[in-house]
Amino acid sequence: AHELPQFFEDIGYADGAQIYKTLPYDLKDPNVRTYVKYGTGQDTPESYVYGKDWDTIDKTVSGDGDGTVNLRSLEAGLAKGWKNTEHEQFKGEDHQSVLKNDSLLAQLLDLAGAA
Numbered sequence: 001a002h003e004l005p006q007f008f009e010d011i012g013y014a015d016g017a018q019i020y021k022t023l024p025y026d027l028k029d030p031n032v033r034t035y036v037k038y039g040t041g042q043d044t045p046e047s048y049v050y051g052k053d054w055d056t057i058d059k060t061v062s063g064d065g066d067g068t069v070n071l072r073s074l075e076a077g078l079a080k081g082w083k084n085t086e087h088e089q090f091k092g093e094d095h096q097s098v099l100k101n102d103s104l105l106a107q108l109l110d111l112a113g114a115a
Contacts, residue, residue: 011054027080034085035111037104038074039093042067068095 008016044065049058064071077085090098098104 027076029082034077034082036077036085036087038089039066039095039098040064040071040089041091042094044068044070046070066095066098
């Protein structure tokens with residue numbers, strides 16, 4: 001993974017190298033109360049196998065997630081051992097439908113002091 005910037009440069013995609021260099025891969029604990037609420041139980045792309053010409057995807061490897069973000073990414077804070085963080089899965093909800101979940105909405109209103 002550390003060779004990706006050079007790979008992007010080699011294939012003439014300098015923008016990809018620049019984007020990669022600005023991503024926060026260390027995912028440090030934010031040291032503030034954090035709420036991570038997300039849907040699960042949706043078939044979600046995790047990786048891709050490209051053809052020889054790199055212009056076609058030969059295979060998509062899928063796993064659990066919210067249909068947009070895979071579970072590994074959704075739970076990155078857990079994997080990094082973040083303190084003072086509350087994670088909650090909403091099984092069966094996707095990336096957008098979770099925003100209409102009555103339980104989540106009630107929690108958000110409570111956190112905002114509007115309940």
